[in-house]
Amino acid sequence: MDQRLIFDIAHLLAGGLVLISFLLLYQDRMFGLLNMFALHAFVLSLSVAWQAFAQHAPHLYITAAIALGLKAIAIPILLHRVVIRLDIHREIETVGGIGLTMLLGIGLVALSMVVMLRVTEGADRLAREDLALALSVVLLGFLMMVTRRNAVGQVVGFMSLENGLILAAAGAKGMPLVVEMSVAFSVLVAILVIGIFLFRIRERFDTVDMHALDRFRGERA
Amino acid sequence: MIDFPLDGLALILLIPAVAAGVLVLLPGYAIPSRLNVLASFLTLLAALSLLWRRPEAGLLLHVDDLNIVFVILNTFVGFTTSAFSASYIAHELETGRLTPPSLRFYHAMYQALMFEMNLALVANNLGLMWVGVEFATLTTVLMVGIYRTHEALEAAWKYFILGSVGIALALFGTILLYVAAKPEPGLEIEAMAWTKLIARAAHFDPALLNLAFVFLLLGYGTKVGLAPMHGWLPDAHAEGPTPISAVLSGLLLNVALHALLRFKMLLATNGQAIAPGPLLVTLGLISVLFAALMLYRRRDIKRMFAYSSIEHMGIIAFAFGMGGPLANFAGLLHMTMHSLTKSAIFFSVGHIAQVKGTQKMAEIGGLTETHPVLGWGLVAGVIAIAGLPPFGIFMSEFLLVTSTFAREPILAVLLVLGIILALGALLQKLNGLAFGAPKGSMRPVSASYMPMFSHFALILAAGIFLPAELVAWFQNVAQLLK
Numbered sequence: 001m002d003q004r005l006i007f008d009i010a011h012l013l014a015g016g017l018v019l020i021s022f023l024l025l026y027q028d029r030m031f032g033l034l035n036m037f038a039l040h041a042f043v044l045s046l047s048v049a050w051q052a053f054a055q056h057a058p059h060l061y062i063t064a065a066i067a068l069g070l071k072a073i074a075i076p077i078l079l080h081r082v083v084i085r086l087d088i089h090r091e092i093e094t095v096g097g098i099g100l101t102m103l104l105g106i107g108l109v110a111l112s113m114v115v116m117l118r119v120t121e122g123a124d125r126l127a128r129e130d131l132a133l134a135l136s137v138v139l140l141g142f143l144m145m146v147t148r149r150n151a152v153g154q155v156v157g158f159m160s161l162e163n164g165l166i167l168a169a170a171g172a173k174g175m176p177l178v179v180e181m182s183v184a185f186s187v188l189v190a191i192l193v194i195g196i197f198l199f200r201i202r203e204r205f206d207t208v209d210m211h212a213l214d215r216f217r218g219e220r221a
Numbered sequence: 222m223i224d225f226p227l228d229g230l231a232l233i234l235l236i237p238a239v240a241a242g243v244l245v246l247l248p249g250y251a252i253p254s255r256l257n258v259l260a261s262f263l264t265l266l267a268a269l270s271l272l273w274r275r276p277e278a279g280l281l282l283h284v285d286d287l288n289i290v291f292v293i294l295n296t297f298v299g300f301t302t303s304a305f306s307a308s309y310i311a312h313e314l315e316t317g318r319l320t321p322p323s324l325r326f327y328h329a330m331y332q333a334l335m336f337e338m339n340l341a342l343v344a345n346n347l348g349l350m351w352v353g354v355e356f357a358t359l360t361t362v363l364m365v366g367i368y369r370t371h372e373a374l375e376a377a378w379k380y381f382i383l384g385s386v387g388i389a390l391a392l393f394g395t396i397l398l399y400v401a402a403k404p405e406p407g408l409e410i411e412a413m414a415w416t417k418l419i420a421r422a423a424h425f426d427p428a429l430l431n432l433a434f435v436f437l438l439l440g441y442g443t444k445v446g447l448a449p450m451h452g453w454l455p456d457a458h459a460e461g462p463t464p465i466s467a468v469l470s471g472l473l474l475n476v477a478l479h480a481l482l483r484f485k486m487l488l489a490t491n492g493q494a495i496a497p498g499p500l501l502v503t504l505g506l507i508s509v510l511f512a513a514l515m516l517y518r519r520r521d522i523k524r525m526f527a528y529s530s531i532e533h534m535g536i537i538a539f540a541f542g543m544g545g546p547l548a549n550f551a552g553l554l555h556m557t558m559h560s561l562t563k564s565a566i567f568f569s570v571g572h573i574a575q576v577k578g579t580q581k582m583a584e585i586g587g588l589t590e591t592h593p594v595l596g597w598g599l600v601a602g603v604i605a606i607a608g609l610p611p612f613g614i615f616m617s618e619f620l621l622v623t624s625t626f627a628r629e630p631i632l633a634v635l636l637v638l639g640i641i642l643a644l645g646a647l648l649q650k651l652n653g654l655a656f657g658a659p660k661g662s663m664r665p666v667s668a669s670y671m672p673m674f675s676h677f678a679l680i681l682a683a684g685i686f687l688p689a690e691l692v693a694w695f696q697n698v699a700q701l702l703k
Contacts, residue, residue, distance in 0.1 A: 119428045120400070127400055138393060145382065154382060161389055168396045175399055175409070 006054045010126060013047035014133040014167060018109060021140035024160055025105055026098060030083055030152065034076050037156050041071035044163045048170040054126060055173055063170060071159065083152065095147045108139040130171030137164030228276045230284055232267035233292065233339045236260055241332035245325065250314055253328045254307040260332055261296070261303040264339070268296040280414045283345035286698050291342045291479050294557055298471045298564050299335050301672035305568045306331070306464035308669040312575050313462065323367055327462070334360045334468065338476050346413045347395050350480055351388065354444060357473060358384040365461035376456035383443060383453040391440025391480075397433035398487075401425045415483055419490060427493035437484045438500060444477030447538055448508040451531050458527035459580065463571030466523055470530040471564035475556060478534070482541060482702065489544075489703045501542030502632065508535025509639035516646035521580045522570055525650060526563065529606055532643050533559045539636060540621050541702065547624040549699035554687075555617035558680055559606075562614060565676035566602035569595050572668040577661040582650060587659030592666055596655050598673050603651045605680055607644040613683035 020040045027033040045068035052060030116132035141161025145154050169175050227235075240260035247253045271292065275284050284292070310327070313319040319327070334357055341353025362384065366377030402425060404412030411417040422430075443450040458466045485497045512532035519525035537559065540552030573588065573595055574580045588596030605612035618640060625633035 115432070119432045122403075122426045122429070124400075124403075131397070131400065135393070138389065142386065145386070151378070158382070158385055158389075161386075165389060165392050165396070168393060172396050172400045173404075175396065 007126060007129075010047070010050055010054060011129055011133070013043060013050055014130055014171075016043045017047060017163065017167060018133055018136045018140070021137050021144075021160055021164075022102065022105055024156065025101055025140060025144050025147070028098075030088065031080070033153065033156055034079050034083070037160065038072050038076040040160055040163055041067055041075075044167060045072060047167060051126075051130075051170045057173075060170055063166065067163075067166060071163070075159070079152065079156075088150075088152070095149060101143065101147050105140055105143055108143060109136040112136045112139055124173055127171045127173055131168055134164045134168035134171060137161070137167060140164075229267045229270035229274060230276045230282055230343060233264050233271075233296065233343070234282075234336060236264045236267060237332045237336035237339065241329045241336060244332055245329035247328075248321065248325060250311065250321070250324060253325065254310060257328045257331055258300070258303045258307055261300040261335065264335060265293075265296040265300045268292050268339075278345060278416050280410055280417075281346045281349055282343050283416055284343055285416075285701075286694070287482070287701055288342050288479060290553065290557070290695075290698060291475060292339060294475065294560055295338055295342060295472050296335075298560055299338075299468070301675060302464050302467050302471075302564060302568075303331065304669060305467070305571065305672040306462075308667070309462070309464055309571050309575070312667075316575075318368060319462075327364065327367060330360050330364050331464075331468075334364070334473075338472060341476050342479055345415050346410075347398065347415060347418075347483075348413050350415075350483075351392055351395055354391070354441070354477060354480060355388045357476065358388060358444065361457070361461075361465065361469060361473060364465045365457045367462060368460070370460070372456075373460040376453075376460035380453040380457040383450070387440050387443030387450065389440070390436050390443070394433045394436030394438075394440055394484075397429055397436060398484075401429035401433055415487075418487055422487045422490040423492065425491055425494075427491055427495075430488060430491055430494045434484060434488050434495070434497060434500075438481065438497075438504075441477045441481045441484075442504060445474055445481060445538065446508075446531050446534050447504045448511040448531060448535070451508065451512075454531060455524045455527040458530070459521055459524040463523070463567055463574065466527070467564040467567035467571075470527070470567065471560040474530065474534055475560060478537065478541075478556065481538075485541065486702060498542045498544050501538045503542075505535045505537070505539030505542055506632065506635055506639070508532065509539065509636060510642070513639045513642035513646065516643055517649075519646075519650070520582055522574065522582050522585065522654070523567075523580050525582070525647075526566055526570065526606075529643065529647065530559075530563060532639065533563070533606070536618070536621065536636070536640070539632075540617075543621075543625060543628070543632075544703060545624070545628075546696065546699045548621060549702045550695050551617045551621035551624065552702075553695050553698060554683075555614065555621065558613035558617055558683060561676045561680050562602060562605045562612070565673045565680075566599070566606060568673040568676075569598040569602060572666055573599065576664065576666045579661065582654060584661050585654055586657050586661070588655045591659045591663045594670055595666065595668070598670070598677070600651065600655050601677055602673075603647050605677070605684075607647045608640055609644070611681060611684045613680040616684055616687070 024036050045064045049064035112135035113132050120128045138161050141157050144157030148154050337353050337357040341350050344350035362381045366373050402412040446454040488494050488497045512528045515528050537552050537556050540548045577585050608614045608618045
């Protein structure tokens with residue numbers, strides 16, 4: 001296939017991921033957030049599968065399948081159920097206004113483009129832009145974790161950040177399977193922790209709003 | 222991997238892994254706690270065997286002069302902490318703070334943590350090293366939250382979020398390093414092996430290498446507890462079970478530091494990349510000064526020693542950042558001494574908090590009268606950790622300060638300022654804790670003092686006389702570190 005077309009599709013998918021990160025940042029409804037995260041993971045799996053095709057690296061198809069099965073289907077369904085069981089689908093609160101957050105997000109994307117494109121001049125072309133977009137997704141994930149007070153929101157932010165890492169790992173040509181497997185495992189363990197935590201936090205505080213947690217500092221009398 | 226010979230290297234990973242699997246199945250308290258001690262002891266023996274018979278470096282695992290120091294320290298403190306944990310946990314069970322099911326979980330997690338830390342230390346593959354650190358983080362998150370109180374949950378959540386962000390940054394750095402290595406087709410797995418990378422690092426793209434190091438420094442630096450990424454550390458130390466505080470402070474911080482040192486060595490090999498030293502020195506100094514000032518405002522005893530850990534990790538990062546044979550030697554010695562001293566302090570603090578039923582320093586007083594052994598143990602520990610003679614930390618701080626004065630007097634002044642500020646805070650708090658009118662419960666305590674005293678004996682011995690073999694060995698490692 002034409003090299004240019006291969007690059008264009010890879011960039012389209014990775015760019016799509018950045019765009020969906022912005023949509024995640026903007027969501028103010030719990031179910032909307034979860035659906036959007038599922039879409040995020042779905043585009044990630046497409047992107048990884050495309051990298052597998054472009055690099056002739058069949059093991060990346062496994063990563064894509066894991067991303068699809070776990071992150072796009074299983075985890076959103078699980079979180080959906082948790083949200084319904086805990087009856088928290090109304091509680092979503094962000095720090096700062098949406099407009100400011102979006103502006104910060106744009107700044108972060110610009111920053112990662114400038115840094116990565118300048119630094120990676122010597123690197124493989126396919127990897128280069130992929131890394132820049134992946135860093136954008138990672139930074140947007142951070143931003144989302146910072147601007148959400150809700151435990152579910154923070155977790156979704158963290159998982160979108162992880163998606164950025166998987167994108168970066170897939171873009172680095174021939175990165176051994178070890179890291180990809182570990183990313184998949186980390187998702188599993190994260191869900192384990194989250195599952196335990198969300199229920200325990202709810203059980204203790206009657207909310208998963210992290211603001212309530214912050215009031216109990218160990219040192220206050 | 223199937224025909225992996227059962228040498229010391231395999232055993233330090235296999236014993237804790239198998240023990241974790243067995244412990245998860247065993248109910249009750251008496252047998253699992255003993256099995257925990259036994260498994261930790263066997264792991265220590267396996268680690269010591271590496272001194273005599275060292276296996277060939279593989280692409281996944283390796284043992285060299287640097288990580289063997291960490292592995293032996295790790296398994297030794299792991300063993301003594303398991304002995305402390307046995308008596309500590311018995312008391313927690315009596316007071317009902319821990320239930321039998323969570324105890325089963327606790328012992329299995331303890332061994333799993335030992336496995337993950339050993340894995341991160343002996344991993345040659347940088348991805349595998351990252352996996353070790355990541356799983357060790359998740360395991361400790363679960364252990365910090367084990368009491369299920371408000372504070373424990375808050376601490377665990379904070380630790381989970383900040384720790385995850387840290388390791389995410391570290392992974393991104395690892396990926397960038399891999400891209401910088403530009404592997405030939407078919408040699409991809411070698412581009413992840415540290416021993417292969419160090420041989421070729423001089424030819425890597427310096428710009429990419431710099432960027433990778435920034436991510437790795439922020440990522441693993443979070444796990445080391447360097448300010449300003451230290452936010453998780455005091456909470457996690459204060460709210461979890463005390464044996465876990467000892468393991469966190471004495472061992473897990475070292476594991477992250479070891480990872481950072483490996484990357485520093487890679488960068489130092491490449492002449493065109495930025496010098497990693499000044500970055501480490503800056504973060505180290507910030508941590509020392511910040512933690513020293515914060516020590517004055519502490520009201521919780523475990524939290525105070527957590528801040529003291531930030532201070533000491535700052536000193537160690539400073540030492541390795543300065544580099545050179547003398548400062549590296551001091552850094553290695555300081556790291557070893559800090560692990561031994563800080564875990565010994567947590568052993569005594571753990572029993573003290575149990576007897577008094579509180580961690581608030583205002584409610585603890587006159588310990589040397591009411592509980593002489595614990596009280597004087599705490600006094601000895603604080604004297605040692607504050608860097609007063611005749612203990613080992615005095616030696617390492619003295620070496621570091623004198624060698625820094627010869628090279629960078631201004632930095633040395635700042636470092637000394639931090640150390641003295643911390644000393645003042647620690648002695649001031651110690652005065653209230655150990656002397657004066659007794660406060661709180663006076664009932665006698667059933668504790669095992671052996672772990673605490675064995676650590677004190679070692680740091681005292683190191684402070685008075687370091688065996689020539691050990692000095693030669695540390696000097697050799699210090700040369701390796703550049």
